[in-house]
Amino acid sequence: MNSDDERFLKVTKEVLVKFIEMGSVSPANFDQKFRSIYLTIKDTVLSARLTELMVSPPPQEEPPQK
Numbered sequence: 001m002n003s004d005d006e007r008f009l010k011v012t013k014e015v016l017v018k019f020i021e022m023g024s025v026s027p028a029n030f031d032q033k034f035r036s037i038y039l040t041i042k043d044t045v046l047s048a049r050l051t052e053l054m055v056s057p058p059p060q061e062e063p064p065q066k
Helices: 004-022 030-055
Strands: none
Touching: 004 030
């Protein structure tokens, strides 16, 4: 597991704790909610990174000097 996956899990846990406190997550729907929240967070972060990579201009290489 890489550090990004650990971060996704940590954020997912924090969100789930809030939902449990509000009563919208229970043992009966925990698995479904956990997967949904985890995949949403991961997809959002990775999509944002992809957008940043597509928007950023490539680094300019200088021609070799003689």
